[in-house]
Amino acid sequence: MCFFFFFYCFGNFFSCFINITFFKVFIKFKKLRKHNVIGCADSGICTCGKSATKAAGGAIPKTSRVAMLTQKEHFEIQEYPIPELGDDDILVKVEGCGVCGTDVHEWKGDPFGLIPVVLGHEGTGEVVYTGKNVKCDTAGKPLKVGDKIVSLVSLSMTPLKIEKILAVHKDIDRVDIVGQAVLFESALYAKMPEDMSEPLALAALDVAGAPAQARKLPKEGDKVLILGANGKSGVLCGWEAMKKVGPNGKVVGVVRNPKQVPDLMELGVYTDVIVADCTKPVEVMEAALAANNGEEYDLSICCVNIENCEMSAILPVKDDGLVYFFSMATSFTKAALGAEGIGKDVEMIIGNGYTKNHANITLDVLRESEKLRKLFDEKYV
Numbered sequence: 001m002c003f004f005f006f007f008y009c010f011g012n013f014f015s016c017f018i019n020i021t022f023f024k025v026f027i028k029f030k031k032l033r034k035h036n037v038i039g040c041a042d043s044g045i046c047t048c049g050k051s052a053t054k055a056a057g058g059a060i061p062k063t064s065r066v067a068m069l070t071q072k073e074h075f076e077i078q079e080y081p082i083p084e085l086g087d088d089d090i091l092v093k094v095e096g097c098g099v100c101g102t103d104v105h106e107w108k109g110d111p112f113g114l115i116p117v118v119l120g121h122e123g124t125g126e127v128v129y130t131g132k133n134v135k136c137d138t139a140g141k142p143l144k145v146g147d148k149i150v151s152l153v154s155l156s157m158t159p160l161k162i163e164k165i166l167a168v169h170k171d172i173d174r175v176d177i178v179g180q181a182v183l184f185e186s187a188l189y190a191k192m193p194e195d196m197s198e199p200l201a202l203a204a205l206d207v208a209g210a211p212a213q214a215r216k217l218p219k220e221g222d223k224v225l226i227l228g229a230n231g232k233s234g235v236l237c238g239w240e241a242m243k244k245v246g247p248n249g250k251v252v253g254v255v256r257n258p259k260q261v262p263d264l265m266e267l268g269v270y271t272d273v274i275v276a277d278c279t280k281p282v283e284v285m286e287a288a289l290a291a292n293n294g295e296e297y298d299l300s301i302c303c304v305n306i307e308n309c310e311m312s313a314i315l316p317v318k319d320d321g322l323v324y325f326f327s328m329a330t331s332f333t334k335a336a337l338g339a340e341g342i343g344k345d346v347e348m349i350i351g352n353g354y355t356k357n358h359a360n361i362t363l364d365v366l367r368e369s370e371k372l373r374k375l376f377d378e379k380y381v
Helices: 020-033 101-109 198-205 209-216 232-245 258-267 281-290 310-314 332-341 358-368 370-380
Strands: 007-010 013-016 063-071 074-081 090-098 123-130 148-151 160-169 174-183 189-191 223-227 250-255 272-275 297-302 317-325 347-350
Touching (some): 123 198, 148 198, 198 232, 198 358, 198 370, 209 232, 209 297, 209 358, 223 232, 223 310, 232 250, 232 258, 232 358, 250 258, 258 370, 297 310, 310 332, 332 347
Parallel strands (some): 223 250, 223 297, 250 272, 297 317, 317 347
Antiparallel strands (some): 007 013, 063 074, 090 123, 090 174, 123 148, 148 189, 160 174
């Protein structure tokens, strides 16, 4: 299924069950972020009190059972011991989890060379144990046993014990389970909002990096092109980009199906929506330039989770412009060599799913737009 992990990491303890390349990357990441999340009292950013939070009642599981992808389209159930929980650790009873397109690509073809690997994406659940040094979440807000939180990192990096799979929702990329997980000291997570349901919040947080980058990257007056305009990440990016570019800017969405255009224009997240096949760069460029008075764009955002869309995102962008690939189907080789081959001097950001405060930025979109909230409720919950 989709709830799996590469390795365990609790405090300063590591037990690795994956290739050494990924292990080294994670150690480097952890050192850079040490004491920045759970052990926040050591970093000086926590202002929510000094008393330690106690563990919740109930036995802590001694082992974690996972489904390991050992070859393409083949899982094996394996079991590993859960290390002893320390003062900087938390234990979460998982109640739901999302699945993203990256998992599908890995399941079908292992394009990232990660096998043996455990797949999965953001999970949500209830805090049932916290070490004595855990007082705040990653935003510095008080955290205690009984709080509902959502993990903002892939469950491929989260030890998880699955007790029961309740339902599989293939149409909205969600699986409901009963289980437990342990978040790392360096892991990103956030408390679940009280003003929306967990499925709704998870549906948006599944692509939290995209709208946060769409707020960060454009400037006032910029012309922005969004490929994959009808998907979750596309409409959220459109909303943030429209706010950022202002009345003198423009946000143009690209879809393949002309039937999607009226509904997208009704959402108010684009100034214009064009129809083109994102695997055909010249077709996209011609339609995009026509929608922008023949001028190239300052920024393009690719939210299309299929292969061979790199040049469609690059061609319509002017020299010194930005191209942001929010898609794990992106080939760095195709993007880099393609831009070089046509002489495009653009800055490319590939696969950056995290930026500061991305969870709150994303959830705020659903608070600000009744139409988008209704869309997510009807389509993804």
